[in-house]
Amino acid sequence: MAKVAFLGLGVMGFPMAGHLAAKGHEVTVYNRSPAKAEAWVAKHGGRAAATPREAAAGQDFVMACVGNDNDLRGICTGPDGAFAGMQAGAVFVDHTTVSAQVTREMALLAENMGLGFVDAPVSGGQAGAENGALSVMCGGVEAQYARAEPVIAGYARICRRLGDSGAGQIAKMMNQICIAGLVQGLAEALAFGEKAGLDGEAVIEVISQGAAGSWQMANRHKTMLEDRFDHGFAVDWMRKDLGICLATANDIGASLPVTALVDQFYKDIQRMGGGRNDTSSLIRRLR
Structure with a gap:
């Protein structure tokens, strides 16, 4: 069992840190709003810290799941940042979706500090x-990943090292590119079926068993048909992620025409007041 700090207790971080405690790790948590950290301790035990530095002090691993590039820099650096409190040889594991650029920046800084x-x-x-x-x-x-992998396994179905620093973020961009196209395709199909007068649930039962089947179809078609989007991954966060994808594509000379188009469709959803809706709310544009 390891001594672990977890920084960021949002809808993802709160349960992820909880799994670490359930596995028997000694967990210290930090959240920008202290009430969330206190609620986590009340539910799972462990300890809450007032700053990232305090949380990271003496830990084997420091896990983080925050919002964006600036949030990551904020919890890593400065006199109250996690790096200032970490002991030599400790490993920082960043679960935030950020740019590969800030990842490599933080990785180099960590390396220079013996982390x-x-x-x-x-x-x-x-x-x-x-x-x-x-x-x-x-x-x-690779050696640092190998040390962290058994801890990450506490909340993972699958965990893989895909390359050097930044490779994980590039893979996440690929993930979001796939999702954007799949959700738009599903939205168009369901809206098309509604206008044609077909029973969407009955159609999905059939086509989900064939080549059109996907996680999005299996897990989102019901709520899309019900026009219910108060759950899941918010449009605001998806636009943040797609912005990272598009900026990176520009840097490396890749073409993402469908991703760029769907990003603008999500912008329409934001204008409709749906920034906190699930990404499957793309269908609202088509109704």
Whole structure:
């Protein structure tokens, strides 16, 4: 069992940290709003810290799941940042979806301070976090990943190192590119079927068993047909992720025409007041 700090207790981090405690790890938590950390301790035990530095002090691993590039820099660096409190040889594991650029920046800073750094963005949504069944895509030094993998396994269905620092973030971008196209395709199909007068549930029962089947179809078609989107992965966060994808594509000379189009469709959903709706709310544009 390891001594672990977990920084960021949102809809993903709260249950992920809970799985670590359930597995017997000694867990210290930090959250920007202290009430969330206190609620976690009341439910799972462990200890809450007032700053990332305090949380990270004396830990074998420091896990983080925050919002964006600036949030990651904020909890890593500065006098109250986690790096300032970590002991030599400890490993920082970042589950945030951020740019590969900030990942490599933080990894280099960690290396210069004698620390390890693994980028480990996740896929599977809130349900995956709650059920301990996330897909974790990792980048970093192989030996550091090997040390962290048994701890990450506490909330992972699958965890793989895909290359050096930044590889995990690139893989997460690929994940989001796939999702964007799949959700738009599903939205169009369901809206098309509604206008044609077919029973969407009955059609999905058939086509989900063939080549059109996907996780999005299996897990989102019911709520899409019911026009219910108060769950899942928010449009605001998806636009943040797709922005990272598009910026990276520009840097490396890749073409993402469908991703760019779907990003604008999500912008329409934001204008309709649906920024906190699930990504499957794309169908609202078509009704």
